[in-house]
Structure formats: structure tokens, C-alpha cells
Amino acid sequence: MAEKMRAVDIKNGTGPADSLYINTIPKPTPSSGEAIVKIKAFGLNRMDLLQREGHYPVPPQAGPILGVEFSGHIETLGEGCKDGFKAGDEVFGLAYGGAYAEYIAANTHMLLHKPSHLSWKEAAGVPETWITATQAMYLVGEFAKGKSILWHAGASSVSIAGIQLSKVGGASAIYVTAGSQDKIDFCVQELGATAGFNYKTQDWSKEILKATGGNGVDVVIDFVGASYFQGNLDVAAVDGRIVNLGALSGTKVSNVDIGSFVRKRLRIEGSSLRSRDAEYQGRLRDKLEEYLPQFEDGTFKIFVDKVLPWEEVVEAHKLMEKNTTKGKIICTIY
Structure with a gap:
């Protein structure tokens, strides 16, 4: 038996x-x-x-x-x-x-x-946390020293690892989104992110564009999906990379302006470890x-x-x- x-x-x-x-x-x-x-x-x-x-x-x-x-x-x-x-x-x-x-x-x-x-x-x-962050940031997002990066769901385990990897990897700026000031303070004060934005009370894409002088960020790591799709297009820098690891807000998008996708030569890539x-x-x-x-x-x-x-x-x-x-x-x- x-x-x-x-x-x-x-x-x-x-x-x-x-x-x-x-x-x-x-x-x-x-x-x-x-x-x-x-x-x-x-x-x-x-x-x-x-x-x-x-x-x-x-x-x-x-x-x-x-x-x-x-x-x-x-x-x-x-x-x-x-x-x-x-x-x-x-x-x-x-x-x-x-x-x-x-x-x-x-x-x-x-x-x-x-x-x-x-x-x-x-x-x-x-294992899952740090390997996923490494894959998203380096293998898919093609991060390199001197690039800026945005980690959505900043207090999630993968983003906590990613913020630390970005700091050690020489990111020029590290931005996060989160749903509370407590989580934002944790990402900035404890982990060393440059700045954080509350997606419940702020238009995070506009705030990040303002913080970057309109340039946007080089690498975006997203777990949210549909509701962030337009914001990710807006906030990505020229030749930016958007890495999608999940679709917590759903998979279907509508009324999206994809003009910046071509204008800024963006690459959007999904990945699953x-x-x-x-x-x-x-x-x-x-x-x-x-x-x-x-x-x-x-x-x-x-x-x-x-x-x-x-x-x-x-x-x-x-x-x-x-x-x-x-x-x-x-x-x-x-």
C-alpha cells in the first residue's frame, strides 16, 4: 500500500x-x-x-x-x-x-x-518572490544601471524584492504605487524607493509624469492589468518596457488610446514564471x-x-x- x-x-x-x-x-x-x-x-x-x-x-x-x-x-x-x-x-x-x-x-x-x-x-x-522579480526586471524588462523603474503593488512581496534589486542594481529612480500611505511610507522609508503614489487617492500616472519632468519611466512592472493599461502607456518613457505579470483588475480593456505605444516605441510583454x-x-x-x-x-x-x-x-x-x-x-x- x-x-x-x-x-x-x-x-x-x-x-x-x-x-x-x-x-x-x-x-x-x-x-x-x-x-x-x-x-x-x-x-x-x-x-x-x-x-x-x-x-x-x-x-x-x-x-x-x-x-x-x-x-x-x-x-x-x-x-x-x-x-x-x-x-x-x-x-x-x-x-x-x-x-x-x-x-x-x-x-x-x-x-x-x-x-x-x-x-x-x-x-x-x-524562491517565487525573488526569482519572479529578477525575471521581470532583467530578463523581460531589460533593466540596466541608470534606468528608472516603476513597481506597481509596491508592498507586495515581489515588488518588495524588486525595489531592493533596483536599488542595488543602480536605478536612477524607483517609483511605486500602493493603496495606503502606510504602504507608501514602507516602500520609501524602509526599502529606499524614490517616491510612492496612492492609486486610491491620486492619479498615479500624472503624478509620476510630473515627478519625472514629463519623461516617464524606463521600466514598468505591473500585476494589475486592465485598469492600469492606459496609465502604463502614459507613464512609460520613450523606448520603455512594460512587463505584465498579472491581471488582478481583469483582462479586457476598452477606450484605450494606443497612440503612445507607437509614438514612444514601447514594448509590452507578458510573462509567467x-x-x-x-x-x-x-x-x-x-x-x-x-x-x-x-x-x-x-x-x-x-x-x-x-x-x-x-x-x-x-x-x-x-x-x-x-x-x-x-x-x-x-x-x-x-
Whole structure:
């Protein structure tokens, strides 16, 4: 009989936060190149809410269990693992899915050795966040030293990482949008953004154009979608790059003036990390490994807003839905 484990499941396959519950399912077995990791903590991401509701295009490798980032220790290794890991190693990593569980089968090239200076909780909130920010900023947005950048949803975990990466990367100016003065103050005073704008009380595109003397910004990172489409076109600089990572406000736009798209020679590009193949994700994992010394010396900071036991995963999802947090929400399995 196959071994069993506990995992967070969804009643009827999709539904609201209250449909989450802990079920007993078969424990995974490792394929070639995979390790079985006993999970200590996992991070929540916006895609988890969308997947729970049936609105996220889940890649075929993912399976039905939510969660893409985790920390824990290796229990066993499958054949063909060439990344220098062994049973008992403390690790953290990225997966296509399955992290809301006691065990996960993970490609060893998507694992990193957990440094002693990172707690299980901190490590679980690093992979998806920092890899997504790196991909959006450098691989898609083609950021380079001296360029200006705008991070929408400034107090979200990805933008928190992105602001720090932009600062270290030599951005000429770092702008953010957020929904409260508290979040704006956090981005500016704690993270080092140049300025922030409240999308609820200000016309952020006009304010950014004013702040830049009408020049706009070189790189825009957006998670919001439809309602920000026109503003992004307006605020982008000549030869600017607009990177779209999500559509929290919807996918359909109307009454948009695309004149600046041609006039300013803009490039708008959508991207999803989860749908990328293992080789692509592996290159970003290698980049994340280069950041580890900067986490240790304090150059980069990991912001965990709330930690809950995984038995309270319903409350964790409801908290994320409120959009009040600054940093990661983590669930622990102890």
C-alpha cells in the first residue's frame, strides 16, 4: 500500500477560502532527478488564490495541490540527481505545485541549500518572490544601471524584492504605487524607493509624469492589468518596457488610446514564471543563489508579515485577499 501524507485540498476542486481543508493523499515518490523534501514551511502567493478559484492556467507538471515555494529537509533522493544534495540536507526551493503538503517531489536543480542565517519561515518566502522579480526586471524588462523603474503593488512581496534589486542594481529612480500611505511610507522609508503614489487617492500616472519632468519611466512592472493599461502607456518613457505579470483588475480593456505605444516605441510583454520549463527556471535559481551572501550581510532583507500554522490555511488565504500585508504570508508545518 502506498504511503500517505497530509496536504491542503479544495472541496469540489475549486472554491472560496473556506473550501480549503487538510486531506490525506498518497505521498509522492521521486522521479529521476527529484528529491522528496519533508516540508517545514511554505509561502503563499497570489496565484494560489486564483488557482483555488479555478482562474489560473496550471501547468501539467503541477498537479492539484497548491503552492510553489517551500523550505524543509531532504528525506530521500531519486536516481540521476547531480546537484550535490544528500538526505538530511536543509533546503528551500521552487516547484510547479504541491507545496501545501507534508512532502513534495522537487527537481534538485530547483533546490538551494538553506543557509543557517535564514529561518525555515524566511527561506520558504524567498524562491517565487525573488526569482519572479529578477525575471521581470532583467530578463523581460531589460533593466540596466541608470534606468528608472516603476513597481506597481509596491508592498507586495515581489515588488518588495524588486525595489531592493533596483536599488542595488543602480536605478536612477524607483517609483511605486500602493493603496495606503502606510504602504507608501514602507516602500520609501524602509526599502529606499524614490517616491510612492496612492492609486486610491491620486492619479498615479500624472503624478509620476510630473515627478519625472514629463519623461516617464524606463521600466514598468505591473500585476494589475486592465485598469492600469492606459496609465502604463502614459507613464512609460520613450523606448520603455512594460512587463505584465498579472491581471488582478481583469483582462479586457476598452477606450484605450494606443497612440503612445507607437509614438514612444514601447514594448509590452507578458510573462509567467510557472509556465516556463525547468531549464529556464534553473537559470533563475542559479541567479538567486548568487544573492545568498547579500541576504546574510543585510543588503537584501526578507519581509515576512504573518506566520500561521498550516491548520489555519483558510485564515491565511483570507488575509491575503484583504491586501493589507507588507511582505510574505507563511504557513508552517511542525
